[in-house]
Amino acid sequence: MSQFDGVTGANEIMGRLDEDRRSLAERIIVALDRYGIIRDRARDRSHSLTAHELDCHAGEIAQIARHRESPEQRFDDFRSTPMVLIGSVHAVSPVVRLALDSGLRRLRVLVPGGMSCEPGDLARCADVRIIDAGAPGIETIRPLLAEFPVVVHVCTAHSADLLRRLDRLCWEERKYLVPAVVLGDQAWIGPVGLPGHEWTRWAAFWQRHRTTVPEQPRHSDPTLVQLELVANHLLLLWFRRITGIEQARAPDVVHLEFGELRSRKRTVAPHPHGLPRSPETSTEVAAKIGALSDAEPLIEHDFYRSIRRYIDERVGIFADIRAARTDPLPLQVAEVVVTDPLKSYRAQHVPVIVRGAGPDMLRARLDALRRACELYAYLVVDPQRLHTADGTPAFLEFMPDEWAAGRLWGMSLGTGQPCTVRAGDAFPHLVSGPTATTPVGVASGNTFCEAVERALIDQCASHAITSAETEQSPLDLWSLELRGIGSHYRNLLRLSGETVHAVRFTHELAPPVVRLSNSTVGDLYSTGRSLGEAIGHGIEQLLLHRQCQRLSPPESPCPPVGHRIGQPAPGPRTSGASTLGRRLVDRLTRRGLHPVAVTLDHDPVLSRLHPFVVRVLVLPDAAEGPGTCW
Structure with a gap:
């Protein structure tokens, strides 16, 4: 060698x-x-570095050479890229020193508000400007960035307003934005805003971060040592990106914890409120529904692997996924911690623990993730997607309870045509506040048709429970023929020795619905495409409730009893029209009711990974008119 x-x-x-x-x-x-x-x-491509420069920067060039070809030319490009640095004197001085020591050929420094102290390393820069940090001053900054493709900004929490405006400005002007925010004993560096890539915008990261952390008092100003650490990581991040050492496949940030002297890279799930959106049109909705209907079925194991990168307690869709602290028998139980995506609008917020069960931990995790996706997709509402009756977007600056008056597009299951529904009907939590459970009619599936069918079953079964037309008849659990997992769960229930009463509900509109009751957990309702499915899932939920009642930590409460009707997990099905779903739609329309499917896709990250999450509403036949959901 x-x-x-x-x-x-x-x-x-x-x-x-x-x-x-x-x-x-x-x-x-x-x-x-x-x-x-x-x-x-x-x-290797040619470069303009001298022998002296090659010697002085041999370490940086060697680092590039370990990852990419043409290291000298890549380092030359890094040095030749003009950069604008924005921040207070204290914040930018370490960055100026490191940038100039790295051989950066052109650097401009913009200091908001003026020089409040000795310039220090700032004196080494030949191009220093004083700018207005207020909102009107952002337009005076625009021409100062014209010849500079890269904007670097260091700020603290109480000066983040300027960073919000810079994020918008860099997006409009197609500039790279390399931000750093220092928050007391920690700092967040990145994501690097890439021109034309909206998912890398800082606003989308910051909004996500605000939904996962509690409000904190005003942070103290960072120390010089902390700013030195931030400067090192900031320049290193930009160096690795522009030289091609690191190519971002998803927006990520570097999280510095000063007290622990620890850094960690986290993948950001961009928050939809930080991404530019506009209300859909009826044509776009029809095309979207058509594409979803023809899409390939979801493969659960692939979905599980894909979504794990977005499970993070600080910047993820979900805060955590873990095994529940229950007895390991009779079921394996998993938990997913779901945070409120509208936390920044709420006066109170408590993360919700969603549980799933199965005969093994993988099935339990998949079940918990499915339920968590349904709850999260229901909770996240993007006001940019809402419009008034005449199609005007008018809800961006309002609060959630005012969003309820907006409208969004759905698809009539009776006519197959787009129609609008009230946001308050599709998302009741906009008025009632955050909830730990999904409402009736929210469901997911491995295909779009399966998700719609499951949501229809949920609506019809819930109606059957309270309808005066429903007939009730007792069931003998032990004499029924059950197969597969249902038989396994019944054997586990028999071993527990508990007395369970079973009742079947029969209604023209609904598939089989059963109620299981005992003295331990009360009444539990379950449904499915067949009686065996309904009973098998009902027994699973009964066993799960019994296990969860043994939990002692207050942060792991028992799931609510009778919170809503349950269904078994979606099975391996192919795309295509659902016969049962079609029958349910026909029965509803014959009664003068109007089932409408609304896609719960306001978070683009989740909808890309799992596009088949819907809510079906049953409305009066006049879809545009006022009325109460069924």
Whole structure:
């Protein structure tokens, strides 16, 4: 390997070898090149670095060379990229020193409000401007950025308003934004805002961060040592991005904890309120529903692997997924911690623990994730997607209870045509506040048709429980023929020795509905496409409730009894129209009712990973007119 010195040619190396070794050496060289262990210097692009510069910056160039080809040219590009640095004197001085020591050729510094102290390392920069930090001053900044493709900003929590305006300005002007926010004993560096890539916008990260952390008092100003650490990570992040060492596949941030002297990279799930959106049109909704109906079925194991990167207690869709602290028998139980995506609007907020169960931990985790996705998709509402009756977007600056008057598009299941519904009907929590349970009619599936069918079953079964037309008849759990997991759960229930009473509800509109009752958990309702499915899932929920009642920690409350009707998890089904769903729609329309499907896709991250989450509303036949949900 010592001969691969960047000077000796491959032909020269081969010439030193015996004839019988050259073929082996050639295969070795080709393999090393294929796996990036060595590279052909002849393929490197030209650069303008002098011998002195190559010597001074050998460390940086060597770091690039470990990851990418043409390291000298990439480092030359880094040095030649003009940069604007914005922040107070204290905040930007360490960044100025590091940037100039790295050989940056053109640097402009903008200091909001003026020089409040000695310039320090700022004096080394030949281009320093004083700017107005207020909202009107952002337009005076715009021309100062014209020739600079990169904007770097260091701020504290109480000066984040300028960063919000810079985020919007850089998006409009298609500039790179490299932000850092120092919050007391921690700092957040990134995400690097990429021109044309809305998911990397700082506003989308900051809104997500605000939904996962409690409100804190005003932070103290950062120390010089803390600012030095921030400057090092900030320049390193930009260096790795612009030289190609690191290529972001998803927006991520560097989280610094000063007290622990620890840094961690976190993948951000951009919050929809930080992304530019507009209300859909009827044509767009029809095209979207058509695409969802024809989409490939969701593969649960692939979904599980994909969504795990967005499980993070600070910047994720969900805060955590874990095994529940219950007895390991008879069921495996998993928990997902769901945070309120509208927390910044709420006076009170408590993370919700959603549980799932199964015969093994993988099934339990998938079940918990399915329920968590349904709850989260119901809770997240983007006011940018709402419009007035005449189609005007008018709810961006309002509060959630005012969003309820807005309208959004759905699809009539009876006519197949787009129609509008009130946001307050689709999302009752806008008025009632955060909830730990999903309302009737929210469901997901492995296909769009399956999700709609499950939501219809939920609506019809819930109606059957309270309808005077429903007939009730007792069931003998032990004599019924059950197969698969239902039989397994019944055997577990028999081993528990508890007395369980079962009742079947029969109604023209609904598939089988059962109620299981005992002295331990009270009444539990369950439904499914068949009586066996309904009973099997009902027993699973009864066993789950019994296990959860043994939990003692106050942060892990028992799931509410009778909170809503339950259904078994979606099975392996193919896309296409649902026969049962079609029958339910026909029965509803014959009664003068109007089922409407609304896609719960206001969070683009979740809807990309799991597009099949819906809410079905049953409205009076005049979809545009006022009326109460069924």
